[in-house]
Amino acid sequence: MTQAVGPTRAYRRLSVEERRSQLLDAALNLFAHRAPEEVSLDDVAEAAGVSRPLVYRYFPGGKQQLYEAALRTAADDLEKCFAEPQDGPLTRRLGRALDRYLAFVDQHDAGFSALLHGGSVVETSRTTAIVDGVRRAAAEHILAHMELPEPPGPRLRMTVRMWITAVEAASLIWLDEDKQPPLDELRDWLVEQFVVQIAATAGRDPQTAAVVVRALSLEGPDGAVGELVRRVLPVVADAAHLL
Amino acid sequence: MTQAVGPTRAYRRLSVEERRSQLLDAALNLFAHRAPEEVSLDDVAEAAGVSRPLVYRYFPGGKQQLYEAALRTAADDLEKCFAEPQDGPLTRRLGRALDRYLAFVDQHDAGFSALLHGGSVVETSRTTAIVDGVRRAAAEHILAHMELPEPPGPRLRMTVRMWITAVEAASLIWLDEDKQPPLDELRDWLVEQFVVQIAATAGRDPQTAAVVVRALSLEGPDGAVGELVRRVLPVVADAAHLL
Numbered sequence: 308m309t310q311a312v313g314p315t316r317a318y319r320r321l322s323v324e325e326r327r328s329q330l331l332d333a334a335l336n337l338f339a340h341r342a343p344e345e346v347s348l349d350d351v352a353e354a355a356g357v358s359r360p361l362v363y364r365y366f367p368g369g370k371q372q373l374y375e376a377a378l379r380t381a382a383d384d385l386e387k388c389f390a391e392p393q394d395g396p397l398t399r400r401l402g403r404a405l406d407r408y409l410a411f412v413d414q415h416d417a418g419f420s421a422l423l424h425g426g427s428v429v430e431t432s433r434t435t436a437i438v439d440g441v442r443r444a445a446a447e448h449i450l451a452h453m454e455l456p457e458p459p460g461p462r463l464r465m466t467v468r469m470w471i472t473a474v475e476a477a478s479l480i481w482l483d484e485d486k487q488p489p490l491d492e493l494r495d496w497l498v499e500q501f502v503v504q505i506a507a508t509a510g511r512d513p514q515t516a517a518v519v520v521r522a523l524s525l526e527g528p529d530g531a532v533g534e535l536v537r538r539v540l541p542v543v544a545d546a547a548h549l550l
Numbered sequence: 551m552t553q554a555v556g557p558t559r560a561y562r563r564l565s566v567e568e569r570r571s572q573l574l575d576a577a578l579n580l581f582a583h584r585a586p587e588e589v590s591l592d593d594v595a596e597a598a599g600v601s602r603p604l605v606y607r608y609f610p611g612g613k614q615q616l617y618e619a620a621l622r623t624a625a626d627d628l629e630k631c632f633a634e635p636q637d638g639p640l641t642r643r644l645g646r647a648l649d650r651y652l653a654f655v656d657q658h659d660a661g662f663s664a665l666l667h668g669g670s671v672v673e674t675s676r677t678t679a680i681v682d683g684v685r686r687a688a689a690e691h692i693l694a695h696m697e698l699p700e701p702p703g704p705r706l707r708m709t710v711r712m713w714i715t716a717v718e719a720a721s722l723i724w725l726d727e728d729k730q731p732p733l734d735e736l737r738d739w740l741v742e743q744f745v746v747q748i749a750a751t752a753g754r755d756p757q758t759a760a761v762v763v764r765a766l767s768l769e770g771p772d773g774a775v776g777e778l779v780r781r782v783l784p785v786v787a788d789a790a791h792l793l
Contacts, residue, residue: 425668425678435668461730462739465723469716469743476715480708487704496705496754500712503746510781511739523789533792538753546766549776
């Protein structure tokens with residue numbers, strides 16, 4: 308890339324694929340930090356250092372098409388965050404995937420909020436389908452780590468999907484509240500929420516119970532579950548009358 | 551109302567308020583059971599037994615205006631579900647409010663799905679604001695039952711809002727999965743999810759811990775928490791190595 312340094316860079320002829328990807332990068336960067344209403348095609352052209360007609364040549368559908376293409380790219384990036392080796396305690400794997408997810412939320416703050424708050428001018432059944440696809444991918448990754456001997460039943464699937472929705476809600480609240488608490492605290496707390504939600508379902512569903520028993524056998528006393536138990540036990544110590 | 555019986559009924563002159571409310575009832579009934587795309591102004595006129603121009607006289611904004619007015623009415627009805635006397639164990643109060651909420655979901659199935667799945671043609675920032683208003687009202691009702699001596703802090707609020715989002719997600723999945731499991735099982739399970747989510751947060755937040763201690767003191771051994779503990783303890787019995 309050394310020939311790209313200096314004033315000739317802007318005039319280098321890009322291939323169709325390179326140009327498209329350059330325009331998408333510029334659009335994604337703008338849509339990440341502003342509500343879609345606040346991004347114009349002129350902004351994208353300016354950010355990419357090209358003319359407005361050139362943007363239209365690549366995206367004849369204008370802003371809507373650019374938005375959907377940028378969302379598709381962002382969704383692919385996000386799905387990559389979920390990949391995690393099937394190794395070690397489940398809470399540690401979940402924590403690492405959450406670290407990457409929350410970093411994505413942090414980096415795409417305004418766009419993430421606008422997309423998930425709903426009611427945006429660029430929202431269509433296609434954008435909704437893209438977002439739902441990411442949710443489905445997240446659920447499949449989590450279920451895969453459970454290494455189930457049979458397909459997941461409705462209670463286990465519902466618990467996983469509820470937790471994913473709760474993570475989204477927490478991410479939106481976190482953005483609304485000036486990114487508080489710090490990300491590592493938010494991550495630990497979301498992992499703990501997962502642990503207790505799955506444990507509560509285990510009380511009603513044998514398949515989930517088997518997952519919990521196996522997951523607990525992989526945990527060490529210094530892991531997330533041990534810490535959770537040590538924090539919560541003193542709070543519920545006076546509840547012996549319920550047994 | 552005896553004079554309304556018989557063939558003259560359809561011709562009785564309604565007041566402006568009565569007519570408006572009759573049109574809204576017809577619209578709400580249609581929007582409850584079909585996606586908004588599948589409801590036309592002609593359908594509303596036919597269901598109300600009036601002409602299409604009459605519908606336009608009351609709702610000059612056409613279908614969009616009717617939809618938003620019907621949603622406003624449904625949102626008011628739903629908020630009424632949340633009212634519950636501050637008496638008895640918190641889990642029992644929550645269970646009763648959930649019974650009413652889930653009955654509402656059951657009765658407005660297709661409309662509820664279409665509204666919350668997003669990407670609908672009638673979705674605007676106004677419809678989103680109405681839905682957010684219902685969520686806020688639900689959170690305020692729950693927090694009011696905690697009778698806090700000081701305003702709720704961010705962790706407690708976040709936990710309550712996450713659970714509300716999770717309830718919405720569970721309702722949508724329940725509708726997608728042919729209304730399985732039965733409503734009383736879904737209710738008990740959602741109450742249990744609330745209990746464990748708030749208990750996990752209690753491990754990190756003194757305000758939430760105080761709420762949990764007080765809530766547990768109101769519970770009896772036959773209540774929701776006692777049952778949950780008895781169901782889950784056998785599953786986690788082998789986890790003594792974490793203590």
